[in-house]
Amino acid sequence: MAYWLMKSEPDVYSYDDLVREGEGTWDGVRNHLAAQHLKAMQVGDQALFYHSNIGKEAVAVMTISGAAIPDPTEPEGTRWVAVKVKPLRKLSRSIPLAVIKGEPRLAEMAMIRQSRLSVSPVRDSEWAVLMELASENGG
């Protein structure tokens, strides 16, 4: 199972919106590297839901419920893709970007190294650190 981090501006689409929907389609990705990551996702993978711009924090964990399909917001024939996601759990403590940046063990995270990438992989070791930061008694 792989781990990911996916960004969304909460005033456009927030974690609460996903909870309300039950299952969401992660579409609108228009970056080739991000799209590559979408294609690599498998059902059962887990992803951090990160609120960009407003909040700037990871707020929840979701699970990939459907592998890559042609992006329904694009006309047929284009190669952009979307995946299906379902909410899993809200983090006990959300993880602000500042905390991620201040954690040396997360310095190599893809989202830190390339801040504008909206879909990025998270290593197992990084995931463990993030979950530690998100727990009530960890850190």
Add this chain to the structure above:
DNA sequence: GCCAACGTTGGC
């Protein structure tokens, strides 16, 4: 609101 990073477009 500003600006850095990055991608895309178009002139040459």
Add this chain to the structure above:
DNA sequence: GCCAACGTTGGC
């Protein structure tokens, strides 16, 4: 094929 101009993302 290079590179300047421009648009977008997203942090500050």
